[in-house]
Amino acid sequence: MNKKIVMTLLMGGLSLTLAACGSQTPDGTAQQPALQAQEQGDVGATAPESTANSYQQIFQNSVFFGDSITEGLSFHDVLDEKNVLAGAGKTAQFALEDIDELTKRNPKQVFIQLGSDDILWPTDDPVAYSMNNYAKLIGLIKEKLPQARITLLTVTPVSEEALKKEPRYKNIGDYNQAVKELADKEQVEFTDLSPLFSSSADVYDSDGIHFKPEFYVQMLELLRQQVK
Numbered sequence: 730m731n732k733k734i735v736m737t738l739l740m741g742g743l744s745l746t747l748a749a750c751g752s753q754t755p756d757g758t759a760q761q762p763a764l765q766a767q768e769q770g771d772v773g774a775t776a777p778e779s780t781a782n783s784y785q786q787i788f789q790n791s792v793f794f795g796d797s798i799t800e801g802l803s804f805h806d807v808l809d810e811k812n813v814l815a816g817a818g819k820t821a822q823f824a825l826e827d828i829d830e831l832t833k834r835n836p837k838q839v840f841i842q843l844g845s846d847d848i849l850w851p852t853d854d855p856v857a858y859s860m861n862n863y864a865k866l867i868g869l870i871k872e873k874l875p876q877a878r879i880t881l882l883t884v885t886p887v888s889e890e891a892l893k894k895e896p897r898y899k900n901i902g903d904y905n906q907a908v909k910e911l912a913d914k915e916q917v918e919f920t921d922l923s924p925l926f927s928s929s930a931d932v933y934d935s936d937g938i939h940f941k942p943e944f945y946v947q948m949l950e951l952l953r954q955q956v957k
Contacts, residue, residue, distance in 0.1 A: 781806055784949045787956055788812055792834050794827070795819060795842035798885055798939060805942040807949065812836075820847045821862035825869065832873040838956060839870060839877050844884035844908065845938070848900045856900065856907050863908070867915045879917040880955060881908050886926060888937030918955065922948060 785808055792814055793799050799815035802808045814831055821843050831839070847859035870879060883905040887898045905921070912919035925932075925947050932944035 780946055784946070784953075785809055785812070787953050788949065790837040791840060791956060792831060792836040793840045793842065794824065794831060796846050798845050799842045801940055802945050805945055807942060807945040818846055819843065820850060821859045821866055824866055825862065828869045828873060831870065835874065836877055838880065839874070840880045840882055840952065841866070842882040842884070844901070844904050848884070848904050849895070849897055856904050859904070860907050860911055863911055864915065867911075867917060878957065880952075881912045881917060881919050883908060883920070883922045885922055885940070888933050891937030920952060920955070922951070925951060
């Protein structure tokens with residue numbers, strides 16, 4: 730069996746595992762998706778209806794494309810599901826499988842937030858591996874949606890407790906630098922979300938990785954000026 734066939738089988742197996750479990754990183758390390766973390770924490774919490782309606786109107790022609798961090802936008806009812814294309818365990822590689830669905834939604838603006846699972850990928854250089862697929866992803870979006878505006882978002886930091894449990898999260902800074910450089914290379918927009926964490930407000934959910942509704946409100950407030 731040649732190397733190409735082995736890799737195809739491996740990727741297919743990993744994809745099926747992530748789709749079935751939804752609560753593991755690519756190498757099997759436990760990572761709670763938004764739903765599981767929410768069940769353990771502030772059950773049923775959502776953004777105030779007036780706030781949600783406002784942002785749903787502002788971002789009605791946008792799609793947020795990403796992993797379980799991004800998925801929190803629709804899980805907490807901050808945005809409609811039609812404006813969020815995301816899921817637990819999603820990496821830049823797996824996101825390539827969603828291009829047809831993204832194209833079908835035909836957004837004017839695509840915000841991409843990937844990386845929290847990519848940095849846990851079981852390879853010698855997960856950042857480089859992810860950037861290779863990230864570049865392919867951007868290329869396909871440009872091809873399928875040539876009029877869409879693309880903005881890359883940084884990976885959000887985790888709490889100190891989460892970092893102790895999973896030391897690989899220390900690479901978030903390096904990953905975000907790579908995303909910034911990729912945005913420059915591909916001539917797409919880039920937004921650093923780190924200013925949202927300058928205050929002492931507790932926006933983390935129970936796992937220290939995912940977020941409460943108020944974080945997503947702050948994030949959309951930061952991004953609203955970019956919507957055309």
